Amino acid sequence: MEAFLRHSARAAPDGIAVVAGETRLSYAELDGRSDRLAAALAAQGVRRGDRVVVLMENIAEAAVAIYAVLKASAIFCPVNPQLKGAGIAFILRDARPAAILTQARFIEPCRQASDGLAAPPVLISTQAGAPLPEGVLPFARLVGEGGEKPPEAGDDGELAMIIYTSGSTGRPKGVMMSHAAMDAASASIALYLQNSASDVVLCALPLAFTYGLYQLVASVRSGARLVLEKNFAFPHAVLEKARAEGVTGMPLVPTIAALLLSMKELEPGALPALRYLTNAAAPLPPAHVEGLRRLFPGVRLYCMYGLTECARAAYLDPAELDKRTGSVGKAIPGTEVAVVDEHGVAVPPGTVGELVVRGPHLMRGYWENPEATAAALRPDPASGQRQLHTGDLFRTDADGFLHFVGRKDDMLKVRGEKVAPREVEAALCACPGVVEAVAFGRPDPVQGTILHAAVVVSDPGLGERDLLRHCARALPDFMVPKSIEFRDDLPKTASGKITRRLLAEAGAEAGTETGE
Known part of the structure; x- marks a missing residue:
């Protein structure tokens, strides 16, 4: 390297x-x-x-x-x-x-x-x-x-x-x-982002996390300039630095995207040199995708999927955004992905299964943890090729484009039906005035699991009843949260992911572990 x-x-x-x-x-x-x-x-x-x-x-x-x-x-x-x-x-x-x-x-x-x-x-x-x-x-x-x-x-x-x-x-x-x-x-990432020595990449993501680290690695291999910010806590100062440096590329996570979209004074074209935006760590709600495209017209937006064990697995060509709402695309160059059942056999389009990844970018394994390594890295039943079992649920459309459903351990059973919290969150974020949303389950002695949600809003006039009505119009009855609480912010990891687990456990002696 x-x-x-x-x-x-x-x-x-x-x-x-x-x-x-x-x-x-x-x-x-x-x-x-x-x-x-x-x-x-x-x-x-x-x-x-x-x-x-x-x-x-x-x-x-x-x-x-x-x-x-x-x-x-x-x-x-x-x-x-x-x-x-x-x-x-x-x-x-x-x-x-x-x-x-x-x-x-x-x-x-x-x-x-x-x-x-x-x-x-x-x-x-x-x-x-x-x-x-x-x-x-x-x-x-x-x-x-x-x-x-x-x-x-x-x-x-x-x-x-x-x-x-x-x-x-x-x-x-x-x-x-x-x-x-x-x-x-890093070669694959630099290839599909078309990185070159003329790029100036702004990174406000921790270098201690894969998404942030590969901004450094890909920039160095391309001869690009990397502008480091410790975080996005002061967005006006970060954006002013981005303008001054002529930033051409900027990686986002959903929390940063939500913050940008909440800045009412931010005008379209505020970063004139910007060529591309990327998103990873957690999927962007479709409403945020549309908001970013309005805020940064003409800028290529790459919706991506990755995890620590392989850095990156899939990306959506920005030219496909209008046709593939909610998709994270196909495998990055030089790699393969598949959606499989519990036996490791590929499932038909439209069927939910676990995503597996194959290619030269996979981890060697987990340090001094052979049991976890054996569970994550298993041979493909057909070819015997080593593949990474991600633990994430996906489906493909008829053309093979990937759609993230949720973590295996995120899935909830509500009133006898399977619920992917991300679908509830996407519906909430589609309501004007909602900046961020998270859905989670809490245990109930009678019903087993009850669905709740928490939101951050930019419109103080929005009330719980407004959001519940919005959900009732957009979602099946069993996916409508029982309650919605309003917060100034949502608990997050250092990499910007909302920590669903903490909200699930709040107010309950034994919360339901729903992951991140």
Whole structure:
């Protein structure tokens, strides 16, 4: 993977690779700094195959750290900076890193989480004015010192990354990705997005998550500029930065899309250089698709489907948006997908089944978890080819385009009927004035499960009765929520997904686990 950075640095050494706050790194600077940090890691005892945790916000040093670990022939483990002590401790115990690259604000949590490890990791941190604690090595000094060349590059089949799932429905799992798998995924993504060195990509998604991380990987392999923002909490400032940098590509999640659509002062064409928008992590409600197209006329909108275990699996060609409402398209280039039954046999169009994915971009498996690996990676009964069972329910239309139905463990049984919460959410979001919606089930001693919903609205005049009437017109009776609560915001994961589970459990001694 690091070879693409070297290539881009040779092709355009003065081209800007990363913009983060006031920091601007050229490709030559990103390449040189990561070289020096890789040599420093080797000097500190990091060896081929060692794990190195990268616990950083979306700052320029995070990009340097990731490529330095790759150049040291080690395995980088990106960690969500929003994790608390117990979450960090779990990953450190599981990954047993040789080193941690972090920021000053995370030093103490890292030290506490490292207690009890047989071999305490080397701790390297950026500084925030005050001197670093004893025993913590300064990131800036190691990057600036120079030194011997980093180790020789490893084989494409070796592991490049272990990235942990959110663990929202159980124990987090470390997804093992080889250099070859990350190469295949990023090549496919860059191909269908038509990325080039002239692109400027805005990323307000955490680099610790797959969707955010591949903005960096695909940009570097294309020689594009990546503009990093820590989050979308201040949308006016983010959009002003996007205009100033001439952003041509912007990845979204539904929560960011909803925020943009709620900004009444945002005029169509506000980002004149914008060429494309993408959405992944969770499907966009059709109403949001239409709203984004009105807000960004002429901009190509890619509705995509992906998961940590393969980065990306499907995308819809923007030219098909009008004909394929709600679809996430077909397999990304160089891969295959199928919708199968419980025996792994492909089902006919229109039939709901589990999506399986085949291709060179699949994970190696889950770190030191053979049982989970065996459950997720199974042979195709017909060809014997290894395929990833996603746990997500889909159907195809007559032309083979994929339509997401929901997570297997999201599905509810209400009054004897199967309900996909996403269909209820799409209906609610189609009501003018609704910004975000989530549907969930709560246990009931008589009826088993009762359907409820929560919404965020931009129209204070909307009431529960209005929304229930709207649902009654759009949905079958059994899919109309019993109640709808109004909230200022909905609980979300760091990657922007609404946490349905928390709402399902609220107000009940034992909530129904419905996933995300």
